[in-house]
Amino acid sequence: MASNPEATAAPGRPDEIRAVPVRHPGRWIAAAIIILVAASVIHALIINPNAHWYVVGEYMFNSEILAGVVLTVELTIASMAVGIALGVVLAVMRSSANPVLASTSWIYVWLFRGLPVLVQILFWYFIADFFSKRVGIGVPFGPALFHVEVNRAVTPITAAILGLGLNEAAYMAEIVRAGLISVDEGQTMAAQSLGMTRGQTLRKITLPQAMRVIIPPTGNETIGMLKYTSLASVIAVRELLHTAENFYSKNFETIQLLIVASLWYLILTSILYVGQYFLERRFGRGTTRVNLGQKPGQTPAVAAA
Amino acid sequence: MSAAVPMVSAEGVHKRFGRNEVLKGITLTVARGEVMCLLGPSGSGKSTFLRCINHLEKINAGRLSVDGELVGYREQNGVLHEMRERDVARKRAEIGMVFQHFNLFPHMTALGNVTCAPMLVQGLSAEVARERGRVLLDEVGLSDKCDAYPVSLSGGQQQRVAIARALAMKPKLMLFDEPTSALDPELVGDVLAVMRDLARGGMTMIVVTHEIGFAREVADQVVFMDDGVVVEAGAPHDVLLNPRHERTRSFLSKVL
Numbered sequence: 001m002a003s004n005p006e007a008t009a010a011p012g013r014p015d016e017i018r019a020v021p022v023r024h025p026g027r028w029i030a031a032a033i034i035i036l037v038a039a040s041v042i043h044a045l046i047i048n049p050n051a052h053w054y055v056v057g058e059y060m061f062n063s064e065i066l067a068g069v070v071l072t073v074e075l076t077i078a079s080m081a082v083g084i085a086l087g088v089v090l091a092v093m094r095s096s097a098n099p100v101l102a103s104t105s106w107i108y109v110w111l112f113r114g115l116p117v118l119v120q121i122l123f124w125y126f127i128a129d130f131f132s133k134r135v136g137i138g139v140p141f142g143p144a145l146f147h148v149e150v151n152r153a154v155t156p157i158t159a160a161i162l163g164l165g166l167n168e169a170a171y172m173a174e175i176v177r178a179g180l181i182s183v184d185e186g187q188t189m190a191a192q193s194l195g196m197t198r199g200q201t202l203r204k205i206t207l208p209q210a211m212r213v214i215i216p217p218t219g220n221e222t223i224g225m226l227k228y229t230s231l232a233s234v235i236a237v238r239e240l241l242h243t244a245e246n247f248y249s250k251n252f253e254t255i256q257l258l259i260v261a262s263l264w265y266l267i268l269t270s271i272l273y274v275g276q277y278f279l280e281r282r283f284g285r286g287t288t289r290v291n292l293g294q295k296p297g298q299t300p301a302v303a304a305a
Numbered sequence: 306m307s308a309a310v311p312m313v314s315a316e317g318v319h320k321r322f323g324r325n326e327v328l329k330g331i332t333l334t335v336a337r338g339e340v341m342c343l344l345g346p347s348g349s350g351k352s353t354f355l356r357c358i359n360h361l362e363k364i365n366a367g368r369l370s371v372d373g374e375l376v377g378y379r380e381q382n383g384v385l386h387e388m389r390e391r392d393v394a395r396k397r398a399e400i401g402m403v404f405q406h407f408n409l410f411p412h413m414t415a416l417g418n419v420t421c422a423p424m425l426v427q428g429l430s431a432e433v434a435r436e437r438g439r440v441l442l443d444e445v446g447l448s449d450k451c452d453a454y455p456v457s458l459s460g461g462q463q464q465r466v467a468i469a470r471a472l473a474m475k476p477k478l479m480l481f482d483e484p485t486s487a488l489d490p491e492l493v494g495d496v497l498a499v500m501r502d503l504a505r506g507g508m509t510m511i512v513v514t515h516e517i518g519f520a521r522e523v524a525d526q527v528v529f530m531d532d533g534v535v536v537e538a539g540a541p542h543d544v545l546l547n548p549r550h551e552r553t554r555s556f557l558s559k560v561l
Contacts, residue, residue: 190408190467193359194422194474195398197391204425208412 055256059247060263068243069264075160075229075239080222082165087172092202094177105173112170118231121163125156125235160232168225175217179210211283219276223269240264310373312337312478312509313358318367320353327353329533330367335511335526340504342520342541343513345530346556351513352405354530355480358511359400360393371400372477398426401471405483407463409455415442415466416451419473427474434473441469445499461492465499472503479503481512517560521545529553 045051059065093105112120183206191201233242244261248254313335320328327350335341343351356362357369360377369376377393378385388396410418419438423429429437442448445465455463464484471479481500485493497519504510504523514520520527520541527544529537529552537544537553548554 184408186404186406186408187410189356189361190402190404190410191422192361192394193397193400193402194470195394195396195426196422197394200425204421205410209410 052253052256055251055253056259056263059244059257059260062247064238064243064247065240065260065264068238068240069268071157071238072226072229072240072264073268075157075164075232075237076222076226078161079164079168079229080225082161083168083172083221083225084218086166086169088176088207090169090173091176091180094173095180109170109173112167115167117163117167117228118234120167121160121231121235124159124162128159156232156235156237159235160229160237164225164228164232168221171221172218175214175221176210179212179214180206182213183209208283212280215276215279215283219272219279222276223272226268226272227265310337311335312339312372313511314368314370315354316368318354318357318369319365320350320357320362321365327533328357328364331530331533331535333528333535333538335509338507338509339525340508340510340512340523341526341528342524343511343528343530344515344517344520344556344560345536348532349530350533351530352482355402355482355511355513358478358480359397359402361397371396394426398422398474399477401474401476401479403464403467403471403479403481403484405486407455407460407467407487409463409467409470411455414452414454415447415458415469418455418466419470422470423473437473438469441472442466444502445469446495459492460488461495464488464496468496468499468503477509479508479510481510481514483513483515485514485516515560517545517557529556531556 046053090105090108093101094109096102096105187205187209188201191205196204229239230241232239233245236242238246240261244257248257311334313333315331315333318328318331319326331350331354333341343354345351353362357364358371358376363377374396375385376396377388379388379392380386409415410421413421416435416438419441420429420431420434423434423437424431439448439451442451445468447462447465447469450458450462450466455466458466468484484500485496488496493516497516500510500512500519501523512520512524524541526538527541528535529544529548529550531552537548537550543549544553545557548557
């Protein structure tokens with residue numbers, strides 16, 4: 001922002017007011033109490049004879065823990081990819097003129113949002129045993145066009161990705177739908193009047209503008225997903241938490257290993273914060289001056305009066 | 306198409322929203338190269354009629370054709386068939402539309418707004434579309450605003466970009482839906498000047514407006530609508546200066 005040259009260069013500038021500021025004793029009291037509580041908690045942790053803090057340092061960069069971190073990141077990316085891709089499809093289906101697609105989408109969201117993720121993960125994991133043979137896609141009661149050995153296809157990792165991703169899709173569908181609804185109807189009308197089809201309007205006009213609304217909750221979902229991947233430990237996926245569990249079940253340094261896992265989760269979520277900031281900036285183009293750029297005469301309310 | 310075929314022809318056009326009948330039998334013709342101004346109080350159905358012309362709204366009864374072809378339907382052996390979406394879109398591409406609130410795409414620059422549809426719909430290369438876009442932005446007096454996003458433009462500038470965007474499709478008919486109603490008074494003149502140039506260049510235009518001065522100067526035909534019907538239509542001199550109907554007279558006395 002360019003400052004007003006006249007204001008800074010003016011020689012007869014008035015003296016700035018020097019007044020005694022209002023005292024805030026409440027802030028000092030609050031700070032004292034909180035420091036006291038924090039200090040006593042830290043003190044209790046340090047003097048605890050069971051606290052082998054060197055264990056945290058030892059395991060922080062242990063190769064198996066690092067492999068767990070990598071798998072946690074991979075699970076997060078894969079599940080979010082499934083969730084976002086399917087979520088967009090479901091959101092578009094929901095707003096489709098085709099009643100079959102619209103109600104299918106509604107039922108999907110109802111079903112997958114209604115079941116706990118842990119239950120879904122267990123379902124996908126044990127479904128392999130349930131079928132125990134091959135499952136194929138083909139004419140019902142007729143010849144199969146395509147089939148897979150379920151046991152081979154559904155490993156614990158794919159069960160985790162399916163469970164987490166398909167559940168996420170239900171939530172992403174609602175987020176994307178909210179984003180699409182947030183775009184002004186006039187945009188669709190303008191695009192259609194230029195001869196764009198519904199698909200073109202969606203891809204080039206509505207969805208890019210919806211991104212601004214879609215990204216913050218999606219960042220939130222990604223951070224949530226990073227933590228939900230720890231549920232995969234129940235089906236023995238060797239992600240971060242499961243690796244930590246494996247160690248403390250042998251050496252009984254439970255809290256220390258949980259702290260190792262927690263520190264890694266915090267590091268990863270912090271990285272996601274940064275990524276979200278840049279994404280929001282990228283998709284905020286053309287909206288940064290919305291309030292400044294709108295003059296009173298341009299607002300619909302004034303125009304209609 | 307022969308010159309005798311009118312650009313727009315409406316016969317008894319009806320439009321209902323639920324039980325609310327907005328258009329109650331509109332009959333009018335717009336000849337090729339003609340400028341028609343639609344006047345009338347708000348709620349009289351002017352904007353709805355405009356949206357019917359490029360099938361943004363489906364009509365419930367009557368016949369509406371543009372350049373001799375029915376809007377949104379195909380007639381085969383006396384039976385009407387609904388057109389497929391792709392075919393409707395192709396027809397719309399030949400009709401430009403300018404909106405009261407501009408409806409520019411906020412995530413694209415001025416040039417991006419103008420080049421988007423020609424590339425997407427007409428399949429122009431980016432180079433050709435940009436060249437065409439620059440010429441058009443220059444014609445509306447905004448050659449220095451190619452890279453500006455809509456938010457950083459004034460209302461008058463935004464509306465001129467919107468006109469350039471519609472013209473980029475090389476339309477045979479331009480529809481204006483209260484193009485200056487949302488503008489500060491001092492910005493109205495620039496937009497009207499662009500529209501005046503367009504009319505002089507021979508563009509067929511239908512303009513829903515409250516700018517009586519513009520109608521008197523530019524229009525070949527003025528239509529006064531009220532409550533979903535055409536009350537009075539004719540040359541601007543007749544309708545604006547010697548209205549035959551009491552309703553027209555009272556409206557004009559309030560607007561002027």
